[in-house]
Amino acid sequence: MVKIPAKKKTDFKKEKTRKMKTAKKGKPSAAPTATKPKFKVPKGTKGVALISVYDKTGIVDFAKALIEMGWFILSSGGTAKKLTEAGLKVTDVADLVGGAAMLGHRVVTLSRELHAGLLARCQMDDMEEMKKLGLPMIGLVCCDFYPLSEAIAKPDATVDSVIEQTDIGGPTMVRSAAKGRRIVICDAADRNWVIKQLRDHGDLEDDQYQLLRAKAEFVVSGYCAQSANFHSEGKLNALMMQWVADLAYAENKCQNPATLFSEPDNNDPLAIHRFKVESGNPSYTALADANGVLEIMCTLAEAFRLSRGKMPYIAIAGKHGNPCGAAIDWEDPGLALLKALSGDTVAVMGGEVITNFPIIGELGNLLFQVPPKMNIGREKWGLDLIMAPDFAPEAVEILNKYEKRRLLSNTKLRNPFLPATTWMFKPVRGGYLRQKQYPFILTPEGVKEWVNDPLSNNDFDNLLIAWAICWKASSNTVALAKDGMLIGLGCGQQDRIACVQLCLNRAIRAGHDTKGSVFASDAFFPFAESKLDEAKIKQIFKSFTEYDIDAFKKKMTPRENLKAWAKIVHAFLLADAREGTELLIDAGCKGGVVTADGKELPKVQELFKKSGLSVAFVAPENRGFAKH
Numbered sequence: 001m002v003k004i005p006a007k008k009k010t011d012f013k014k015e016k017t018r019k020m021k022t023a024k025k026g027k028p029s030a031a032p033t034a035t036k037p038k039f040k041v042p043k044g045t046k047g048v049a050l051i052s053v054y055d056k057t058g059i060v061d062f063a064k065a066l067i068e069m070g071w072f073i074l075s076s077g078g079t080a081k082k083l084t085e086a087g088l089k090v091t092d093v094a095d096l097v098g099g100a101a102m103l104g105h106r107v108v109t110l111s112r113e114l115h116a117g118l119l120a121r122c123q124m125d126d127m128e129e130m131k132k133l134g135l136p137m138i139g140l141v142c143c144d145f146y147p148l149s150e151a152i153a154k155p156d157a158t159v160d161s162v163i164e165q166t167d168i169g170g171p172t173m174v175r176s177a178a179k180g181r182r183i184v185i186c187d188a189a190d191r192n193w194v195i196k197q198l199r200d201h202g203d204l205e206d207d208q209y210q211l212l213r214a215k216a217e218f219v220v221s222g223y224c225a226q227s228a229n230f231h232s233e234g235k236l237n238a239l240m241m242q243w244v245a246d247l248a249y250a251e252n253k254c255q256n257p258a259t260l261f262s263e264p265d266n267n268d269p270l271a272i273h274r275f276k277v278e279s280g281n282p283s284y285t286a287l288a289d290a291n292g293v294l295e296i297m298c299t300l301a302e303a304f305r306l307s308r309g310k311m312p313y314i315a316i317a318g319k320h321g322n323p324c325g326a327a328i329d330w331e332d333p334g335l336a337l338l339k340a341l342s343g344d345t346v347a348v349m350g351g352e353v354i355t356n357f358p359i360i361g362e363l364g365n366l367l368f369q370v371p372p373k374m375n376i377g378r379e380k381w382g383l384d385l386i387m388a389p390d391f392a393p394e395a396v397e398i399l400n401k402y403e404k405r406r407l408l409s410n411t412k413l414r415n416p417f418l419p420a421t422t423w424m425f426k427p428v429r430g431g432y433l434r435q436k437q438y439p440f441i442l443t444p445e446g447v448k449e450w451v452n453d454p455l456s457n458n459d460f461d462n463l464l465i466a467w468a469i470c471w472k473a474s475s476n477t478v479a480l481a482k483d484g485m486l487i488g489l490g491c492g493q494q495d496r497i498a499c500v501q502l503c504l505n506r507a508i509r510a511g512h513d514t515k516g517s518v519f520a521s522d523a524f525f526p527f528a529e530s531k532l533d534e535a536k537i538k539q540i541f542k543s544f545t546e547y548d549i550d551a552f553k554k555k556m557t558p559r560e561n562l563k564a565w566a567k568i569v570h571a572f573l574l575a576d577a578r579e580g581t582e583l584l585i586d587a588g589c590k591g592g593v594v595t596a597d598g599k600e601l602p603k604v605q606e607l608f609k610k611s612g613l614s615v616a617f618v619a620p621e622n623r624g625f626a627k628h
Contacts, residue, residue: 364395471624515588
C-alpha cells in the first residue's frame with residue numbers, strides 16, 4: 001500500500017520574503033514590468049506606418065504621401081535606407097524593438113514590441129497597457145516578401161538556397177496586422193487607392209479593411225504553399241485562385257453563378273484574365289471554348305516558328321471546345337480568315353474565332369457578313385466570340401450590330417506562344433489529376449521516320465495544320481487539311497475507324513474535295529488492312545442497281561427520296577469494313593502524320609509505302625491524346 005504524504009501548508013509570509021531575497025540577488029521577478037519608452041511619437045501624428053518591402057519600386061512615393069498626411073514612418077534595413085536617401089524622415093524599427101537586426105538580418109521584425117503594436121485592440125485595457133509599456137499602436141503595414149518563387153524557379157535551386165529566400169518576419173507581420181484590423185498592404189497595386197481613400201476620407205471603410213485583410217491571408221497562404229510544394233517535391237500542392245470577374249452565365253443557367261478566377265502569381269501575358277473585354281460579357285462556355293482555340297493558336301504558331309522560321313497569318317474557328325475551321329495564309333489575313341470560316345459553315349455558327357492579326361478594315365465586315373458569292377443558307381456568320389490582338393473602332397461598330405457578341409483583345413496575340421508552366425491539373429471528384437504540359441512540337445526534325453519522300457513545304461504546312469488540330473482536339477481524333485486550311489475533323493470517337501469515317505463525312509458535307517489532302521491521326525492504326533466480306537458487298541450493289549433511278553425520283557417527294565437513299569447508305573455502312581488506313585488512301589490523301597506504334601506498325605507502313613503516301617511517323621511517346 002502506497003502511503004500518500006500529507007500536503008504541506010504554505011507560509012505565504014515566508015514565501016514573500018524568499019522571493020524578495022531572490023530578486024535582490026539579480027534573478028528576474030516573475031511579475032511583468034513596464035519597459036522604458038524607446039521613442040515618442042510626435043503629438044498630432046495621424047498614425048504610425050510600418051514599411052518593409054523587398055521590391056522598392058514606387059515605395060518612396062508611397063511613404064512620401066503618408067508623411068504629407070501626417071503619418072509617422074517606421075522602417076528597417078534596405079527600405080529604411082531607400083527612404084532616408086530620398087530625404088524622408090524615417091525611424092528605424094531597431095529603436096522600437098531595442099536593438100538592431102540579429103543573426104545576419106534573419107531576425108528584424110520578430111519582436112514582442114512590434115507585434116504588440118499590431119495586435120493591440122482599441123479598448124481601454126489594451127490602450128492602458130501599451131501606454132504603460134511605452135509602445136505605439138501601429139495603424140498601417142506595407143510589406144512584401146522575399147522572392148521565394150524566383151528562388152524555387154532557379155535551375156540550381158537547393159533546399160538551402162530556397163530556405164535563405166523564405167521570408168518569416170514579413171508573413172508574420174502581415175498576419176498580425178490582419179488580425180489586429182490594421183490597414184495591411186501586401187500588394188503594390190493596392191497602394192494608390194489606399195492613399196486616395198486616406199486623403200479623401202481620412203480612413204478606410206469596413207469592407208475595404210476586410211478586403212485587405214482577406215488578401216493578406218491569401219498572399220501568405222500562397223507563399224507558404226509554394227514552400228510546402230518545393231520541400232515536399234510536389235507531393236503537397238495548393239491551388240490558389242483569386243476572383244477576376246463574374247461571368248454572364250454558367251455552362252447551363254441552372255449552374256449559375258459563373259466566375260473567372262486567376263492564379264495570383266501567374267505572369268503569363270496570354271492568360272485568359274489578361275484579355276481586354278472590348279464588348280459583351282463572356283460566359284463560362286465562351287471562355288472555356290476560347291481557351292481551347294487559344295491553345296491551338298499557340299501550338300500552331302510555335303510549330304511554324306520552329307519549322308519555317310516565321311509565322312503566317314493564322315485564323316482558327318472553334319465550337320464546343322473543338323475546332324471547326326483553321327487556316328493560314330502567308331500574304332493575306334483576310335484569306336486566312338475566310339478559309340477558317342469556310343471549314344465547316346454549318347458548325348461555325350455560334351462559335352468562336354481567334355486570329356494572330358488585328359481586325360481592321362474589311363476584316364470586321366468579313367467576320368460579320370457572309371460574302372455574297374457564298375451560299376451557305378444564311379447572311380451572317382453568327383459568331384459568339386472573337387479574339388484578336390486589336391480591333392479597329394469601325395470593326396467594333398460593325399461586329400456589335402449583333403448585340404450578344406463578345407470581343408476580346410490581347411496585343412500578345414500578334415506573336416502567340418505556349419505557356420511556361422510545368423504542370424497541368426484536371427479536377428476529378430475529390431481531387432485533381434496532375435501531369436506535365438505537353439512538350440512535343442512537330443517539325444521536320446521531329447519526325448522519327450518517313451514512309452516515301454517527305455512532303456514539300458506547302459504540303460508540310462498543311463500537315464502542321466492537321467497535326468496541331470488533331471493533337472489538341474478531343475481524343476480519339478483524325479484531321480484533314482488541304483490548301484492551307486482544315487477541311488475535316490473526326491474527334492472524340494471510341495475507335496480509329498469511326499474517327500476517319502466522321503472526318504471524311506464532315507469534309508464531304510462541308511463541300512470539300514478530300515483528294516490531295518493530308519491527314520493527322522493522334523494515335524496508331526491498330527490494323528493495316530481489312531478482310532472484306534465480298535458477298536455483302538455484292539449484295540449491296542445488287543440492291544442498288546435494282547432501282548430504276550428515274551422512276552425512283554419521279555415517284556417520291558425530295559424528302560421521301562432522301563429517306564430512301566438513307567436506307568441504301570445505311571446498308572453500305574454495314575458492308576463497309578475498311579480500316580482507317582484504307583479509308584484515307586481511298587479518299588485520295590497524299591500524306592499524313594501518325595504515331596509509330598502498335599503491333600501492326602510494319603504492315604501499316606508497308607501499306608502506305610505501296611500506296612505512295614508520304615507519311616511522317618512520330619515517336620510513340622509523342623502521341624497526341626488530349627482532353628480526357
